[in-house]
Amino acid sequence: MSILSLVNAACTRLIESGIRPEEAGLDAEVLARHLLGWDRATYFTERNRKVTRSFDKEYIALIARRARREPVAYLTGRREFWGLEFAITPDTLIPRPETELLVETVLHLRPDRSIDGVLVDVGTGSGCIAVVLAIEFPNMTIVATDISHPALAVAQANAKRHGVSERIEWRHGPQLAGLSGPIDLIVSNPPYVTTQAMQHLAPEVRDHEPHVALNGGTSGTRTLRALIAEASVKLVNNGSLVVEFGCDQEAVFRQVVNAAHLTDTQVIHDIQGLPRVGVATYRTNR
Structure with missing residues (x-):
C-alpha cells in the first residue's frame, strides 16, 4: 500500500x-x-x-x-503562532488564530518597538504571547504568569527555543499576584467560557484541553473581572490592559473597566466581525 x-x-x-x-x-x-x-x-x-x-x-x-478526538497539536506536540513554532502539551491551551489579534492590538497600541518598561502576560500557557512580545519589544521587561507549573515549564522551553529565555521573568500564581507594579502593559487571554457552555464545546476542547485555562466560572467573566480590578491599581499612568474575551462579553468588559475608572476603552473585532479584544488605559488625570 x-x-x-x-x-x-x-x-x-x-x-x-x-x-x-x-x-x-x-x-x-x-x-x-x-x-x-x-x-x-x-x-x-x-x-x-x-x-x-x-x-x-x-x-x-x-x-x-x-x-x-485528541487534537492534532497534542499528537504532533507543536503549533504555529505568529509564524513561529511552539511546543504544545495537554498542560497548555492550544494557541488559536484569533489570539494573534491580541498581539496585533498590542503592536498597534505601542508602535514604537524601542520602548522600555514592564509588560506582563497573565496566564501565559505555552508562552506564545510572551515570547512573541519579547521578540517584538527587545527593550521591555517581560513577566509571564501562570497558575500551572507544567504550563510554565512548557513556556520556558519555548522561550529558550526562540532565544528570549533571558528576557522573560516567570511567576507562578494567579493573575498579578506577587507583582506590586508599576506595570506598563498587561496582556491576557484569560479563561472566558461559562461553566455551562463547557459541556457543549467540541470534544477536542472539552475532553482534552486544560479546563483551568478555559472555564471562566458561571458568567465566564470571573478572571476578567479580577484582572481588571488588579490592573486599575497596578498600571502606571497611561499604562494599558489588553485582554481577550468571549464574543458575548463586550458589555461586561465595558461596564467593569468603567467601574474600575479605566479610560479610553476600545473593543477590536476579529475576522468574523465579533468583539474579541478589549483595551483600557489608566490615567491619573481622568
Missing part, C-alpha cells in the same frame, strides 16, 4: 468518527508528514511510496487517537 492510500483510508476513518471531511483530510496528511518529517512539498512528490511496517503501525496508532 502507498502512503497516499493509507492517508486516504485514515481520512475516511476520521470522517466516520465525526470529524468534518475537510478537516479530516488535512489531519490525516499532517499526521503522516509529522511521522515522516516531511514538509508539504516533499509529501506531494513522495506520497506514492510504499509504506514501511514501522510507519504503518505508528500512523494507525496516531489516527486512532485522532479518531478519539
Whole structure:
C-alpha cells in the first residue's frame, strides 16, 4: 500500500468518527508528514511510496487517537503562532488564530518597538504571547504568569527555543499576584467560557484541553473581572490592559473597566466581525 492510500483510508476513518471531511483530510496528511518529517512539498512528490511496517503501525496508532478526538497539536506536540513554532502539551491551551489579534492590538497600541518598561502576560500557557512580545519589544521587561507549573515549564522551553529565555521573568500564581507594579502593559487571554457552555464545546476542547485555562466560572467573566480590578491599581499612568474575551462579553468588559475608572476603552473585532479584544488605559488625570 502507498502512503497516499493509507492517508486516504485514515481520512475516511476520521470522517466516520465525526470529524468534518475537510478537516479530516488535512489531519490525516499532517499526521503522516509529522511521522515522516516531511514538509508539504516533499509529501506531494513522495506520497506514492510504499509504506514501511514501522510507519504503518505508528500512523494507525496516531489516527486512532485522532479518531478519539485528541487534537492534532497534542499528537504532533507543536503549533504555529505568529509564524513561529511552539511546543504544545495537554498542560497548555492550544494557541488559536484569533489570539494573534491580541498581539496585533498590542503592536498597534505601542508602535514604537524601542520602548522600555514592564509588560506582563497573565496566564501565559505555552508562552506564545510572551515570547512573541519579547521578540517584538527587545527593550521591555517581560513577566509571564501562570497558575500551572507544567504550563510554565512548557513556556520556558519555548522561550529558550526562540532565544528570549533571558528576557522573560516567570511567576507562578494567579493573575498579578506577587507583582506590586508599576506595570506598563498587561496582556491576557484569560479563561472566558461559562461553566455551562463547557459541556457543549467540541470534544477536542472539552475532553482534552486544560479546563483551568478555559472555564471562566458561571458568567465566564470571573478572571476578567479580577484582572481588571488588579490592573486599575497596578498600571502606571497611561499604562494599558489588553485582554481577550468571549464574543458575548463586550458589555461586561465595558461596564467593569468603567467601574474600575479605566479610560479610553476600545473593543477590536476579529475576522468574523465579533468583539474579541478589549483595551483600557489608566490615567491619573481622568
